[in-house]
Each structure stands twice: as structure tokens, then as C-alpha cells.
Amino acid sequence: MWLDDPPLTTVFRRRENDGEPVNDRRLRARIESGEVQRIARGVFAPSAQWRSLTPLARHAQRVWEAAARMRDSALVSHFAASAVHGIDILGSWPQEIDVSIASASGGRSSGGIRRHARDLSLVDTMPWGRHFVTTPLQTAVDLIAALRFTEGVAVADQALWARRPSGALVAAAELVEASDRVTGRGSARAVRAARFASSKSDSVRESQSRVLIASMGFPAPELQARFVLSDGREAFTDFFWREHRHIGEFDGVGKYRDPQLLRGRTPEQVVIAEKDREDELRRQVNAFSRWRMPELSSPRRLYDILCSAGLPTASPRPGR
Structure with missing residues (x-):
């Protein structure tokens, strides 16, 4: 992905200052103001751009x-x-x-x-x-x-x-x-x-979820199952237990913050679109489970979410 070019091209490197001496006082002032930050030895980047990177x-x-x-x-x-x-x-x-x-x-x-x-x-x-x-x-x-x-x-x-x-x-x-x-x-x-491993996990958190789901004795889900919404658009779900008509999704916050995922929309617009999508999917299945990072950090919470929605398991509830 970054074999040909680095993620950032707007960086300041001491060794590339065209032979001119570095004004350390000015550099320190820019760092103290938060305008730039050190990202490696002798290398600095605009703070806003650096924070925007994954x-x-x-x-x-x-x-x-x-x-x-x-x-x-x-x-x-x-x-x-x-x-x-x-x-x-x-x-x-x-x-x-x-x-x-x-x-x-x-x-x-x-x-x-x-x-x-x-x-x-x-x-x-x-x-x-x-x-x-x-x-x-x-x-x-x-x-x-x-x-x-x-x-x-x-x-x-x-x-x-x-x-x-x-x-x-x-x-x-x-x-x-x-x-x-x-x-x-x-x-x-x-x-x-x-x-x-699977080629269908779209994020590391989906991978983590899948490992937890297996370790807690739940049936193996189908990944990226395809649904058709009322307006003809396709929707792919993170997890789907077809036999139980049960959808499961990890709800990461990136979709509400990452400019690439927002695609010009406001976070509020994304929330509304996500809610509309979920409502349509719920009408096509028997159960819809959603979880976030706290549930991955505490497996028994994910266990309770899936069990309360009717998904069977062969294992007892995890300990704390």
C-alpha cells in the first residue's frame, strides 16, 4: 500500500533543509504552539495532518x-x-x-x-x-x-x-x-x-469479534452476507447466522469520524443513514445484534448480547 510513496509528503526534515541552518527557536515555537510535531528523529509533520492518519x-x-x-x-x-x-x-x-x-x-x-x-x-x-x-x-x-x-x-x-x-x-x-x-x-x-483466517473480514475488530464468537461456543457466522434494501441498494453485514436469521455487526466509531468513510457527509448524516439501514435489515431477519469496543474488551458482555437475542451457544458464560 505504501511501497511507492509514504502516507505523508508534507514533512520537514532537518537533513533536507537545502543546506540552510535550522532555526531551532522558530522550530521550537512551532512545536510548542502545536502547529507541528516530531514524528521521527529530525523529522516533523503538520500536527493536523499527522492526527488525521490512522x-x-x-x-x-x-x-x-x-x-x-x-x-x-x-x-x-x-x-x-x-x-x-x-x-x-x-x-x-x-x-x-x-x-x-x-x-x-x-x-x-x-x-x-x-x-x-x-x-x-x-x-x-x-x-x-x-x-x-x-x-x-x-x-x-x-x-x-x-x-x-x-x-x-x-x-x-x-x-x-x-x-x-x-x-x-x-x-x-x-x-x-x-x-x-x-x-x-x-x-x-x-x-x-x-x-x-478469512478473506471477508473488513477490519481487525471484525476479526477479533469472530475469534471471540468461536471461543464462546456460538455457531460460525457467514461473513459479508448480501441483503437488498427497499430502494434496490445492496447491504453487506459483518456477520449473519442464516439458520437463525440473526445479523451481528461490530459498530466502530471510525465510520463517524474518518473523512474517507464520511465521504463528504456529516457525522449526523452518517448516523441517520446507518439507523435507516439497520431498520430495513431488521425487517428482513429475526434478530439484529450490535456491539462496540467495550464488548470486545469484556467477552461476557458480547456473550450476553448474542444470547439475549436468541443465538444458541455450546459454552457457559465467560468469567470476568
Whole structure:
């Protein structure tokens, strides 16, 4: 996603000041006023633009800035490669920039760079400027082998995401095959995440929801089920239990705040449109469940929402 260009082009870099001395007093004044902020060593960006970026885009920008400072060719990997490819993660992005090095090189993590010693002959890479980056498939496998199951599924789903504007980055069969070749610590977790993954999860929170739904004994839902509204428009739902005529949706706040998702509408207009859509969908099914972030942080709350709407489960209510 950001292989060719960084998310932000309006940045100020000390090293690119056309040979002119930097006016530190003026720079400090701009920082103190909140006009600009430091995003990497010697790099500053307009605060409003920086705040408008997603956490994924911010990490991608930091990877670009770190790569520009590296004197020698490097292999960008793990979370850094994930950001460059546009593969979102569940949770916070690391402060360090990940690179992979040969096992015998003896390098250490320092200066904001986190180094992973490994056999580079077994790593699939692609050129990235004067550097290299692990391929989307290699990046996904590296992360699902290192992360916990839920976080691994989110990464795998993002790599497989079929509705990505540029298309899926990885094929499901390739991901399963590559995860089967993982050895050592995390190999079983990688295989499990790859086999559970889906190309139909539109966000990491939908992936998290799906893992919770499975862990609490509910039937596996159909993802992105298609409905037709009264005006002929199509509506696709996050989750649908066809046998029970039950729709489930994760209600993220991004749709009410993100300018790209608002598409020129006010948050109030989006709320009204979402309510109208839900009313129409409710008339076509027996139950409609909606949840937000607090329910993902407290699984028993999601359990209660689904149970109270009549969805059967094979498991007892989770503990606190």
C-alpha cells in the first residue's frame, strides 16, 4: 500500500533543509504552539495532518523515515513490513522499526531499530528502493507465528482481505501452505491462525469479534452476507447466522469520524443513514445484534448480547 510513496509528503526534515541552518527557536515555537510535531528523529509533520492518519499510516511513515536514514541496505520485516504493505494489526504499533539480519552478523537492536537475527536464505523478499522488504506472504507468516492467536488471525485476515482496493495481498492456500512450513516456536499457532483466517473480514475488530464468537461456543457466522434494501441498494453485514436469521455487526466509531468513510457527509448524516439501514435489515431477519469496543474488551458482555437475542451457544458464560 505504501511501497511507492509514504502516507505523508508534507514533512520537514532537518537533513533536507537545502543546506540552510535550522532555526531551532522558530522550530521550537512551532512545536510548542502545536502547529507541528516530531514524528521521527529530525523529522516533523503538520500536527493536523499527522492526527488525521490512522495508526497504520503513522507507522508506515515512520518506517519510511527510518529507511531514509539507514546508511546500508536493510531488510524491513515484521511490523515495519506490515505497515508498508498496508496490513493492519490488532493493538498498538511498536515504537521500534523492525529489520531482519543474518544470524551470524551479531547485530543488536538500538537507535529505534529492532533487529531479528534469522537465516535470510529462507526469507522471501522484494526490492524496496535501495532496501528490501519481506513479501506480504512472508510478513504475514512472520507475524502470525510470533503473535497470539487473536492478533495472528487479524493479521492473516488483513493479508487475505478480498475487498482491499488493490486486491488481496495473499491467497488463502498460499498462507496455509507457508504456515505449514514454519518450524520451532509458534509453528502450531501459525497453522491454526492461517486455517481460521478469512478473506471477508473488513477490519481487525471484525476479526477479533469472530475469534471471540468461536471461543464462546456460538455457531460460525457467514461473513459479508448480501441483503437488498427497499430502494434496490445492496447491504453487506459483518456477520449473519442464516439458520437463525440473526445479523451481528461490530459498530466502530471510525465510520463517524474518518473523512474517507464520511465521504463528504456529516457525522449526523452518517448516523441517520446507518439507523435507516439497520431498520430495513431488521425487517428482513429475526434478530439484529450490535456491539462496540467495550464488548470486545469484556467477552461476557458480547456473550450476553448474542444470547439475549436468541443465538444458541455450546459454552457457559465467560468469567470476568
